[in-house]
Amino acid sequence: MLIHLDTSLFHDPTNESDISYLISIMADNYRYDFFLELTEIKELDAFKNLSQSNKKAAEEMFYRHITGSTKVSYRISIESDNEKTFDINEAKIFLNEKFKIFLENNRYDKYFIECLLKNFKKKSKYIQRGLERNWIEYSNLGGQTNMLNTLDTYLKEFDKLPKENKRYTRCFVLLDGDKKFPNEQLSGEKRKFISFLEENEISFHILYKREMENYMPIEALKRSGVNNEFIAIYEKLSDDIQDFYDLEKGLKNTSIDKLPSGVRDLFADVSDEDYKYLNRNVFIKDKFKSTFPDCFRFADRESLLERTKNQKDPDELVNILLKISKAIQNG
Numbered sequence: 574m575l576i577h578l579d580t581s582l583f584h585d586p587t588n589e590s591d592i593s594y595l596i597s598i599m600a601d602n603y604r605y606d607f608f609l610e611l612t613e614i615k616e617l618d619a620f621k622n623l624s625q626s627n628k629k630a631a632e633e634m635f636y637r638h639i640t641g642s643t644k645v646s647y648r649i650s651i652e653s654d655n656e657k658t659f660d661i662n663e664a665k666i667f668l669n670e671k672f673k674i675f676l677e678n679n680r681y682d683k684y685f686i687e688c689l690l691k692n693f694k695k696k697s698k699y700i701q702r703g704l705e706r707n708w709i710e711y712s713n714l715g716g717q718t719n720m721l722n723t724l725d726t727y728l729k730e731f732d733k734l735p736k737e738n739k740r741y742t743r744c745f746v747l748l749d750g751d752k753k754f755p756n757e758q759l760s761g762e763k764r765k766f767i768s769f770l771e772e773n774e775i776s777f778h779i780l781y782k783r784e785m786e787n788y789m790p791i792e793a794l795k796r797s798g799v800n801n802e803f804i805a806i807y808e809k810l811s812d813d814i815q816d817f818y819d820l821e822k823g824l825k826n827t828s829i830d831k832l833p834s835g836v837r838d839l840f841a842d843v844s845d846e847d848y849k850y851l852n853r854n855v856f857i858k859d860k861f862k863s864t865f866p867d868c869f870r871f872a873d874r875e876s877l878l879e880r881t882k883n884q885k886d887p888d889e890l891v892n893i894l895l896k897i898s899k900a901i902q903n904g
């Protein structure tokens with residue numbers, strides 16, 4: 574995003590240290606693009622008294638953007654007179670804030686994101702750079718009953734600032750679909766949470782498949798060497814079953830005629846022998862949440878794309894990265 578430092582800041586000598594501080598934040602490893610009217614301020618003391626490194630950064634940014642048409646994302650000015658203009662105190666908080674990638678389980682779900690970063694490097698440079706510089710962090714969202722409280726608490730951190738608290742958020746939310754079959758409606762809790770995200774203009778993505786685990790390529794599971802007997806049956810299942818089967822909990826020893834109708838339809842063509850095995854066995858009996866995500870390190874670009882080619886959006890994985898990158902760049 575491009576930040577415009579208003580000329581009005583430089584006319585007040587008491588702003589010198591704050592201007593220096595803000596430029597240092599933005600110039601640090603090119604964290605933010607910024608722009609100031611060099612021709613209007615270069616003779617003012619507030620500019621002259623900047624460190625040589627900050628003056629050099631300001632001049633470099635001026636010449637980089639003077640002929641460009643890049644849209645300004647935010648202005649920093651004496652007065653905070655609209656939602657895209659911050660005063661100095663607001664700017665300090667906003668620019669120092671880490672961008673948060675909210676995951677339902679940030680400890681284990683991050684393996685999925687890191688798998689995408691590794692295999693789609695050209696689409697994720699901005700994200701990877703932010704993670705390496707500690708400008709981006711994974712944050713825990715929790716289960717469905719806790720999601721709204723988590724985000725509401727995050728918003729409340731900005732309650733004492735002049736604008737609506739949503740104007741200061743810097744985050745992206747990635748949600749499991751949690752559907753048990755393709756046409757199942759999202760739960761009431763999840764729909765309520767999505768409405769909350771939309772109201773507060775928070776970027777998000779809902780996975781097409783049931784959970785992140787369902788994006789695991791068969792090839793990665795085979796390379797992991799974990800439970801080959803289960804994999805041999807699992808890979809025979811249809812794309813829809815692989816998309817919506819609960820890999821952690823399985824079928825919970827439920828006869829096919831007692832399954833919910835949508836789930837029962839999925840398994841209609843599965844042999845009795847294979848259904849019997851799936852009904853009595855799960856992929857990993859113990860420590861699923863800590864063991865299964867590690868299998869993502871065996872996934873490659875081709876197998877990930879193969880795993881999503883049956884979807885309405887076969888480019889979903891790349892689009893997740895593009896959405897996160899856009900949210901970061903838009904502030």
